[in-house]
Amino acid sequence: MASVLSISLLSEAEFGCEHLGALLKQDGGTAEQFKSAFIKTHNALGAFPKSTETAKNGRLRAKGFLKPKYTCLTCSETMALGDRKAHSEKTDHQFFMDSRARTLYCHLCDDFVYDHHLERLRCSTAESALEVAKKRRFSDSSADELYIRSNATKRPCAKQGVRGLFNLGQTCYLNVILQTLLHDPILNTYFLGSGHQPHDCTAPDCIGCAVAEAFADFNSSDRPEGFAALNLLLASWRSSPALAGYQQQDAHEYYQFLVDKLHSSAEGHREGHEKGCPCFFHKTFYGKLRSSVTCDKCGNVTRTDDPMVDLSLDVQVQAKKRAMGGIGASSTPTLRGCLESFTSPEKLMAGVYSCSHCGGAAQKATKQLRIRKLPAILCMQLKRFEHTFSVSEKLEGKIDFPLSINMLPYTTRPHAKVDRTRFMYDLSSAVVHKGKLDAGHYYVYCRQGDEWVLFNDDQVTPVTEADVLNADAYLLFYNLRSLASAPQ
Known part of the structure; x- marks a missing residue:
């Protein structure tokens, strides 16, 4: 590993990029003019927050809030992302500052660049930044320089804690x-x-x-x-x-x-899920669900595969299936019980299914759902909200769920001789809904390393595994334990 001194010397010798280095080495006041423009633009962007206004209906809206603007450090012209390239080609101006993070962009590198000389100017007070840069150089013994050296090998974006999210109005x-x-x-x-x-x-x-x-x-x-x-x-x-x-x-x-x-x-995504998609999000969130319908008369099986982004599990489904000839109801609702009910055979009502092998005649049939392909992130909804023609209600009560679960029994090959650890999932988050249908509140338990944290908007509270497992969960998120051996 490089020593702290060698890291310090390296950072002193290098610029953000070769183009910036060439500019800052120029004589005749060019470098000082650029530094002056850098600080002036930096302070100007910091002085004016992103433009927002309130519409007549009271809702907050933003003008150009989602897209950054870029200020040319040579001529101070401000432009959108799409105009930046044309401006550089027309004027030969190469450096810009974006309006959100106030980071430096080099057109020749086609990337944002970091330069420790300019960062020192940024960290100084707005009024005396240039004077500090001209008259004072950080000494080897100064407290801030020692801090930089001692933390030089740490990730600057490393998160030391956890942060809540402010509720912006029923959000x-x-x-x-x-x-x-x-x-x-x-x-x-x-x-x-x-x-x-x-x-x-x-x-x-x-x-x-x-x-x-x-x-x-x-x-x-x-x-x-x-x-x-x-x-x-x-x-x-x-x-x-x-x-x-x-x-x-x-x-x-x-x-x-x-x-x-x-x-x-996602770049390169495909809209049609039936053909598969190579993008990151499709591989991460989407699986496949197989529906098999078997004709009770001739035994013909019709199979259909559909994309799935989650599993919606009816916590009352055991009683419903028992009434229709399915499995019996469980006295204690559990996630495994819901999954077993979800993937168990179900008798279809007469007249619902028309068998092609029986001349298209309506026949009694048995339907079964199984997971054809599992995603890396598996969301399971415990259906607590039931809507009928006469009433909408919420099912209250505890539903037991585990910290880890093997999903192989619920796939299309539940008895296959495979490595069962390839189908192991670990709980990562549990979302809870409290209150009534139209006047409730959500909060979530999330795994943070080896610990669990409760996020109630901006309120953050450490909790135990027992607290999580005792929660009246509405949504459960499980992560595939080993991506290297993910089932195909």
């Missing part, structure tokens, strides 16, 4: 789903790595950009206070009129919406 449904995504290791690897890049995306109201920005905000600071996912809320409103406004929404429906929009935002 707890969004907060619990976003917290679930933020604490998923698969999604962290994607969004904090080389996944969706907002600065390269030109799609309007892109959900992928909004989620990527939420990951960056959540992981960019060790501050314990919460933050607001306003970009994601606005993008969701604009993408779905049904979500717009401050009425309560269903967290399960929002999860389905979010996954669909993330899939659409």
Whole structure:
């Protein structure tokens, strides 16, 4: 491992990129003019928050909030992402500062660059930044330089704690789903790595950009206070009129919406799920569900495979199936019992099924659902809301669920001689709904490393495994234990 001194010397010798290094080495005041423009633009962007206004109906909206603007450090012209390239080709100006994070962009590198000389200017006071840069150099013994050296090998975006999400007005449904995504290791690897890049995306109201920005905000600071996912809320409103406004929404429906929009935002995605899709989100969230219908008269089997993004499990289904000739009801509702009921044979009512082998005549039949392909992130909904023509009600009560579960028994090959550990899933989050159908509140338990944390909007509380397992869960999120041996 390189020594602290060698790291310090290396950082002193290098610039953010070769183009920036060549500019800062120029004589005749060019370098000082660039530094002056850098600080002036930096302070100007910091002085004016993103433009927002309140519409006549009282809702918050933003002007150009989801897309950054870029200020040329040579001529101070401000432009959108799509105009940046044309400006550089026309004027030969190469350096820009984006309006959100105030980071430096090099057109020749086609990337954002970090330079420790300019960072020192940024960290100084606005009024004396240039004077400090000219008159004072950090000494080897100064406290801030020692701190930088001693932490040089640490990830600057390393999260020291956990952060809640502010409720922006009946947005707890969004907060619990976003917290679930933020604490998923698969999604962290994607969004904090080389996944969706907002600065390269030109799609309007892109959900992928909004989620990527939420990951960056959540992981960019060790501050314990919460933050607001306003970009994601606005993008969701604009993408779905049904979500717009401050009425309560269903967290399960929002999860389905979010996954669909993330899939659409992925480069190279395919709209038709029947042909399969190579994109990251399809491989992560989508599985396949097989429906098999067997004619009771001739034994003909009709199979249909459909994409699935979650499993909706009826906690009262045992009693319903018993009444229709299925399995018996369980006295204690459990997740395994719900899965067994979901994948057990079910007698179809007479006249529902027409058998092609019987000349198209209506026949009695047996239907069975099985999982054809499992996703890496498996969401299971415990259906607590029941709607009929006369009444809508919520089922209260505890439903037992495990910290780990083997999904092989619920697949199309439940008795196959395979490595059963390939089908092991571990609980990552549990979403709870409290209250009535139209006046409830969501909160979520998330796994943080080896610990569990309760997120109730911006309130964050450490909890035990027993607290999680005692929760009246509505949504359960399980992660495939070993991605290397994932079943195909």
